[in-house]
Amino acid sequence: MQRAIASGTAALELDAALVTELLCGFIAAEVRKTGFGDVVVGLSGGVDSSLVAALAARSLGPEHVAPILMPYRTSDPRSEADARRLCDAFALQPLLIDITPQVDAYFDRHPDADRRRRGNKMARERMTVLFDQSAARDALVLGTSNKTEMLIGYSTLFGDQASALNPIGDLYKTQVFQLARAVGVPDSIVSKPPSADLWAGQSDEEEMGLDYATLDAILYHLVDERRTRDELAALGFDDAVVDEISRRVRTSQFKRRPPLIAKLGPRTIDREFRYPRDWGL
Amino acid sequence: MVLESREHDAGSATAPGIGGRRDEPRPPLRVALAQVAPRLDLVTNLERHLDLIQTARHNEAQLLVFPELSLTGYLLEDLVPEVALRAGSLQLASLAKAAGGMDIVLGCILESDDVRFYNAALYISAGRIAHVHRKVYLPTYGLFDEHRYMAAGDCFRRFDIGADSGASSWPAGILICEDMWHPSAAVQLARQGVDVFICPSASPGRGVTDDHGLGTARSYDAMTRTYAQLFTAYVVYCNRVGYEDGVYFWGGSRVVGPDGSVLAAAQERDEELLYCELDRAAVRRARVAYPLLRDERHDVNDAESDRIRNRRARA
Numbered sequence: 093m094q095r096a097i098a099s100g101t102a103a104l105e106l107d108a109a110l111v112t113e114l115l116c117g118f119i120a121a122e123v124r125k126t127g128f129g130d131v132v133v134g135l136s137g138g139v140d141s142s143l144v145a146a147l148a149a150r151s152l153g154p155e156h157v158a159p160i161l162m163p164y165r166t167s168d169p170r171s172e173a174d175a176r177r178l179c180d181a182f183a184l185q186p187l188l189i190d191i192t193p194q195v196d197a198y199f200d201r202h203p204d205a206d207r208r209r210r211g212n213k214m215a216r217e218r219m220t221v222l223f224d225q226s227a228a229r230d231a232l233v234l235g236t237s238n239k240t241e242m243l244i245g246y247s248t249l250f251g252d253q254a255s256a257l258n259p260i261g262d263l264y265k266t267q268v269f270q271l272a273r274a275v276g277v278p279d280s281i282v283s284k285p286p287s288a289d290l291w292a293g294q295s296d297e298e299e300m301g302l303d304y305a306t307l308d309a310i311l312y313h314l315v316d317e318r319r320t321r322d323e324l325a326a327l328g329f330d331d332a333v334v335d336e337i338s339r340r341v342r343t344s345q346f347k348r349r350p351p352l353i354a355k356l357g358p359r360t361i362d363r364e365f366r367y368p369r370d371w372g373l
Numbered sequence: 374m375v376l377e378s379r380e381h382d383a384g385s386a387t388a389p390g391i392g393g394r395r396d397e398p399r400p401p402l403r404v405a406l407a408q409v410a411p412r413l414d415l416v417t418n419l420e421r422h423l424d425l426i427q428t429a430r431h432n433e434a435q436l437l438v439f440p441e442l443s444l445t446g447y448l449l450e451d452l453v454p455e456v457a458l459r460a461g462s463l464q465l466a467s468l469a470k471a472a473g474g475m476d477i478v479l480g481c482i483l484e485s486d487d488v489r490f491y492n493a494a495l496y497i498s499a500g501r502i503a504h505v506h507r508k509v510y511l512p513t514y515g516l517f518d519e520h521r522y523m524a525a526g527d528c529f530r531r532f533d534i535g536a537d538s539g540a541s542s543w544p545a546g547i548l549i550c551e552d553m554w555h556p557s558a559a560v561q562l563a564r565q566g567v568d569v570f571i572c573p574s575a576s577p578g579r580g581v582t583d584d585h586g587l588g589t590a591r592s593y594d595a596m597t598r599t600y601a602q603l604f605t606a607y608v609v610y611c612n613r614v615g616y617e618d619g620v621y622f623w624g625g626s627r628v629v630g631p632d633g634s635v636l637a638a639a640q641e642r643d644e645e646l647l648y649c650e651l652d653r654a655a656v657r658r659a660r661v662a663y664p665l666l667r668d669e670r671h672d673v674n675d676a677e678s679d680r681i682r683n684r685r686a687r688a
Contacts (some may be wrong), residue, residue: 257619
């Protein structure tokens, strides 16, 4: 019991049936309220986008969900295979749009770009494809960023974070795995190591230098429970790791907020001018 | 034979056995709870209210209760002054007219003459606003931001349901959502003799860990049953459903009897019109079994409150 609390796994354990119902309700209500009936989802073959596509299929019906596969020439072919497996499992019709030509057209003129720049560019190209496809299909873009990556800033600003609605943004990565299993996302997707697949062999956990179980437990205690550093130390978490995570949350705050606006008038947007997003809906 | 019979029946031939007196039966109060999903649009909500009023009247409800801010939606922010209604507004008059002989409790932003905006629940009876409760406890923490936009009420007052209709009336009081989280509010109403707590609510669902349903639903389940039992009174809890800006309102409207048992319960998540009859005899039975209100020591409470206040004043 003590171990479960220290690792945070007990507190992150979801009532999967309830969460599924709630998220399917969220997708249906928020999509239809705006007058839309369809959604597009960028499907990478990873667990986050697979879960979102599965929830959307369940919520709106598979015929109202357009999964877009957007590989780059360096993407692992197994990712596309997994994405197709997900589509088969949920009766979805995938659309393949290879982003290689549009990404390479740019970097042919900037060959010195490092892989971070290239990765970000790919994420943003995918975003432009998704929003264009959403316009073509009279649909909304569903987001696929989870709470863990948004909190530590492991995402591309205006890239993978861009969407109209995000059903899984309040779920930690370990909870995404749990829910994905519960809704029937194929095992090959749920059991492989998480990767942004921006280059061959990339691994989230290696790149971050942290495993998701520890990361989620620490974030949960810091963010949701607002525990102090002393309390985390008493729970058995390493000071240096807690400091590093807390630093990443702080330094990525800009990614979670709209751009700063220089205040001049009496009612600046998002400061005094505050209306709900569902205004009039 | 006649004499013998009199000997065995010591006392009057009409004396009752166990069960006691026979009262003139008093009619129950048929209540309807409109578990609706308001939009952030006054016109749409007004139409929906008019529809439900017709349905509830058709089904012979005597009181129709709507959730908190049923006419406006909840996460209003800067919309508050834009959707606020004055007590004499045409919208409220149209609802009062539609209600006819049925009473209603609905939620709206009520604007005062000195331009304050209240999160209010209006009791409309016999074509007029017969009672107003202005929410006293405006949550301004976590996802809530009510005090930024609204003024707080300053009292909890009893009113009598059916006082204007000539039928026997029901003493009642209103607690809007967060008011319920402050037990002193319920105590003040109980002290004024209410038999029914009417609790309009816009409770967002949160807490989804593997622990028997939504955390907020568990809290309200405990509160409604506890209040009913401790105050030996009915609790009519009407919560909204639907999503606003990604926030889920869970529903679970219910009527809890004066012994703490759940008499009628709506589903979570979906819209529903729930009916339940309130029986005055149940209140009497609960208070015979548990004379908690009789035994309440208001003198002790008052004296202690005075002492604590005085000590604070000296500190």
